[in-house]
Amino acid sequence: MSTHTIVSLPDQSTARIPKDNYITRENGLLSWLLTSDHKRIAILYLISITFFFFIGGALAGLIRLELLTPQADLMASDTYNKVFTMHGVIMIFFFLVPSVPATLGNFFIPMMIGAKDLALPKVNLLSWYLYMAGGLLALYTMTVGGVDTGWTFTTPLSTHYVNTNVLTTGLAVFIAGFSSILTGLNFIVTIHKMRAPGLTWFRLPLFIWSNYAASILMVLGTPVLAIAIVLIALERTLGIGVFDPTKGGDPLLFQHLFWFYSHPAVYIMILPGMGVISEVISNFSRKRVFGYTAVAFSSVAIAVFGFFVWAHHMFIMGISNYAVLVFSLLSMLVAVPSAIKIFNWSLTLYKGSITFETPMLYAFGFMGLFTIGGMTGVFLGSSGTDIHLTETYFIVAHFHFVMVGGMLMAFLAGIHFWWPKMTGRMYPEKISQLAAVVTFIGFNLTFFPQFILGMLGMPRRYAAYPPEFQILNVFSTAGATILGVGYLLPVLYLVWSLRYGAIAGDNPWQATGLEWQTQSPPLTENFAVIPIMDHEAYDYEWLEKQQKEKGVTSVG
Amino acid sequence: MSEHNEHAHHIVGPGVYVAILFALLIGTGLTVWASFLELGLWNPVIALAIATTKAVLVVLFFMHVKYSTKLTKLAIFSGIFMFLVLISMTLADYISRAWGSW
Amino acid sequence: MNHISPVIWQFLVKWLTNFALLPPEASKIAPQMDALLFFLVLVSLIGLTIVVLLVVSFSILYNKKRHPVAVQVEGSTLLEAIWTIIPLGLFLVIFVWGALIYFRVFTPPANAMNIYVVGKQWMWKVEHPGGQHEINALHVPTGRAVQLTLISQDVFHSFSIPAFRVKREAIPGRYTTVWFEATTPGTYHLFCTQYCGTNHSQMTGDVVVMSPEEYRKWLASSTSGVSLAQNGERLFASLSCAACHNARPDARGPSLANVYGAKLALASGGTVIADDAYLREAILNPSQHITQGYAPIMPTYQGQISEEGVIALIEYIKNLNSDYRIEQTLNSTEMPPGSEGAAKGGVTPAVKGPVTKGTVKP
Amino acid sequence: MLDRSANTAHSAHEGHPPYLRHHFNSTEQQADAAGFAMWLFLLTEVMFFGGLFTAYLIYRNWYYPAFVAGSHQLDVRWGTLNTLVLICSSFTMAMGVWCAETRRRKGLVLSLTLTFILGLGFLGIKTVEYREKIEKHHVPGFHYSLKSFLDPQSDPEIYAEYHDKPLVPDMARHTELYFSLYFLMTGMHALHMIIGIGILGFMILRAKAGAYTAGHVTFVENFGLYWHFVDIIWIYLFALLYLISRHQ
Secondary structure (H helix, E strand, O other), rough: OOOOOOOOOOOOOOOOOOHHHHHOOOOOOHHHHHOHHHHHHHHEEEEEHHHHHHHHHHHHHHHHHOOOOOOOOOHHHHHHHHHHHHHHHHHHHHOOOHHHHHHHHHHHHHHHHOOOOOHHHHHHHHHHHHHHHHHHHHHHHHHOOOOOOOOOOOOHHHHHOOOOOOHHHHHHHHHHHHHHHHHHHHHHHHHOOOOOOOHHHHHHHHHHHOOOOOOOOHHHHHHHHHHHHHHHHHHHHHOOOOOOHHHHOOOHHHHHHHHHHHHHHHHHHHHHHHHHHHHHHHHOOOOOOOHHHHHHHHHHHHHHHHOOOOHHHHHHOOOHHHHHHHHHHHHHHHHHHHHHHEEEEEEEEOOOOOOOOHHHHHHHHHHHHHHHHHHHHHHHOOHHHHHHHEEEEEHHHHHHHHHHHHHHHHHHHHHHHHHHHHHHHOOHHHHHHHHHHHHHHHHHHHHHHHHHHHHHEEEEOOOOOHHHHHHHHHHHHHHHHHHHHHHHHHHHHHHHHHHOOOOOOOOOOOOOOHHHHOOOOOOEEEEOOOOOOOOOOHHHHHHHHHHHHHOOOOOO | HHHOOOOOOOOOOOOHHHHHHHHHHHHHHHHHHHOOOOOOOOOHHHHHHHHHHHHHHHHHHOHHHHHHHHHHHHHHHHHHHHHHHHHHHHHHHHHHHOOOOO | OOOOOHHHHHHHHHHOOOOOOOOOOOHHHHHHHHHHHHHHHHHHHHHHHHHHHHHHHHHHOOOOOOOOOOOOOOOHHHHHHHHHHHHHHHHHHHHHHHHHHHHHHOOOOOOOOOEEEEEEEEEEEEEEOOOOEEEEEEEEOOEEEEEEEEOOOOOEEEEEEEOEEEEEOOOOOEEEEEEEEEEOOEEEEEEEEOOOOOOHHOOOEEEEEOOOHHHHHHHHOOOOOOOHHHHHHHHHHHHOHHOOOOOOOOOOOOOOOOOOOOOOEEEOOOOEEEEEHHHHHHOOHHHHEEEEEEEOOOOOOOOOHHHHHHHHHHHHHHOOOOOHHHHHHOOOOOOOOHHHHHHHHOOOOHHHHEHHHHHOOO | OOOOOOOOHHHHHHOOOOOOOOOOOOHHHHHHHHHHHHHHHHHHHHHHHEEEEHHHHHHHHHHHHHHHHHHOOOOOOHHHHHHHHHHHHHHHHEEEEHHHHHHHHHHHHHHHHHHHHHHHHHHHHHHHHHHHHOOOOOOOOOOOHHHHHHOOOOOOHHHHHHHHOOOOOHHHHHHHHHHHHHHHHHHHHHOOOOOHHHHHHHHHHHOOOOOOOOOOOOOHHHHHHHHHHHHHHHHHHHHHHHHOOOOO
């Protein structure tokens, strides 16, 4: 082993994947479709989420191609509207919201807390089925004509003025919402009730903390989205009038209900990603996360404050000026915990022993891009500048920096980091480092020009735009093709590694989490004996002592 | 009842349930009676106060929260808190809209 | 390669020569907005630099080769406090600064001239008080505060002029306002920025800023000959409003002279200032807004008058400063020609310029 | 800490009751987790109804006279009766939980059956009320009629009780919003009742077979929580829809 890496693999000539693991325990399609094993459900999620990601990605590709030229020439405006609506719906409700929690969270939350499964395994399977039902319904609407309301379903456009499939799309989102509620509920119960003996709250990995915070948002926020969608459906079918100004209703009420969920939803999307980053940064600098308590509480603070800021999406929409003041102030407060996290991660590197494997590269990418995404959020939370920047490409760039530059980077970091544990095999290091760099470059080229476009005033959701914006759009589209390559590469080499990757052994990263102290891939019941936790998270000295006493954990 | 459950799980007996039932019935009578009086602004206040009292009785005794863990109490509290945030902050916008522009 | 690179080269040259981070500053508020924007960019750059510096320098100093064994550091309350308080302070400064700008953008000065804008799928209709109608265009003078009163006939639209740094949603069922004072003559973009359906991206136009002189010329040359108030007068007559609102002692409806801006006592108790919003409501949902002493007999006009019609009526009522005007309307069922209107004390925009709110307030 | 003695996952079943799922260590942990999960589910229900309550409060604030007139169309007697029925059903449900905890099979079956009947009674009364609204064309979206509000005397029963003045037409239109919210809120509540009654039926059958009186009472307890929650929602609906708007 070179000194530049912490990877310690077992001797490849003798190493074997353990015969009994969660993949081999049972065979056949039904054993997967009817499983209640959290790890198998996580794999089901991983496959389906990747599928939806690439559909959403293809739609994004179409959007970028259309925007290559100022005219609406590749597709007519109504097609373009349907494409960006579907891109938004699929990416948000069927990729970003479930991505890290439903795959990595599902797989590793029980393992990290030393449990055999989530508290409600059948509910967990049910939530995957709900997710699939919602997702397939969304795809179905796409094939029968799509929907062109935008993912925000703005009333009265969605209730009275479009004749596309609002009801079916709404139903799809409604169902997916319940999937998300059940996942969040399951995590909260599991984290409270299933921790191994000795595993106190402040010994938990930060991944658990952040998923816990996100779960609170899922449980308390999503039902409000559900009722908003029910009201839309009834308004559209029966004309009950709650959102109809001619009947005395207020269309802004929908915005209130919708953003009450959908603003916290961005924290649902980003918080689990932050958890991944904490794990990765700690592991590859061989150090406890700097200011563990601060990072843990900042997750909770984001979850709590995240509920008080929703109306900053409506600053110029005619809410009262007093409300603007209050919500703008609260939006400023919610930015602070994110800053705390970024600085603590940076300081975690201090006096560490840093190596640069792929997950770490993605994590560095996350830190840079999330800093930009977070700071530009302040531009929008400040009521004055929001007037100029809202509803332009600045918004588009801002949330793509947070969601794609932040969340997706974190997701990829996590997938690479835990891939050996999930599959028992290593991904190929060199090409994956290349993919990480390509993704980073492609991402910046795609979305940075959009900040400038937004400052210049180019409105979002435009199929055609004034010609002076073309050059920056060309940059953006060029970047998108690079980004596309960056996302295709991992799929290819990860699938390749399933068969040809090096056998990873129990703990290739020499990581401290409980999930690494068992075989890879794990047993169906995770641990042969329920572990007893006698040290804090990220205790690398404990790990060293452990290895000296018992020798390097070997392949079973 | 298995013995090892006894310490973790408090069983509420029929006596308490009957008492709560009567309290709830009386509360219902009271709130209906109060609604016939003309009290202006106090009508909704009284009705909601009695409804809340009844709800608290149901939660504490029928739903055993009085005997549950702190965790359950905290969870319920946070749920009610978010419920109030949703209502009050939305209403705050609607009420302050009537104040004019500044 | 030979084919591709000239194209890229051209692009780069074109981009670099036209490079701009912000659209031209063409209104009084624009420099103020840009100052905050630059401050924000500066803060972001400093923040980003700090993070990048930390990450890069630690990566160099403490990589495994150079620093094989990590030293466990717990954390530091002092540092946590520093990076909680400093960002918090910065964000609070940004909040106050932003709120001040927000306050300015949405608080029109009392002497602003008012232009009505109606948004509908998928066009902007602009109604000047002098009777100039524009579609997907807006002509304004420099050096004069202009207030836009916006409303949408169908869905949410958003009236955005990036060069002025102002934007306001036009929402159905309610007036919203925004104001600006243009400073630099020129033609600027006008966008609808709130997604409003199929042809959202065609709901664009031009804002033409002119010097006051040119603007006066433009007003004279593009008037339809009938001012907005006169249009309202015609509507007032054709809807037989004067059957009740005729200022006679036995009138069934209140006199409308000087009503605009007055404080009215309502039949349901309470008082209200008769502003645009109130007048609109009183026309569309009259029985809810009856003034004291009158019976709720006025029929609703919801669905019978377009938003433009309502605007014309409001403009007419704004300009009513004597009952005489109503009697004239009452006596002639026909529309009075423009010149006549001027003689009787109406407004001819070419002479008097646009009617402002200030001039008709009691 | 992590000795990997090759035992245990399967041998763990010995000495444990059959209803203990494999991934729990003890029955307490299992019951605790299930109860807590039920509470979290109820919190989502609270937020779900929260959206409706918000809408109701906003529009009541805006269109107070219309909401008063709409409220007068509801019969406080039916509302009170229904409240009493539901409170009694909550009581019988609570007794059912006690019977299950103390392993009284007959008592459990009796309590659940009574709850079942009271629940049906509630829905029956609700049907009577709904039918009255349908007959008067007070269902939004279905030929909604303003007659009772423009001309209260055309509605002699209500008029005899309240002597309402006629509403002005624009305000009268907003009674439709009141009834939209009335049907939404009571309809959502009734939907929860119907689901509950369905589960009750299933539970009665299982209780007869003695399923809940052998120590594993989680299901009965959790269903009890659900049923009481539905009761609480009604307590508030009763106050908001029937009681607080009786006077002008």
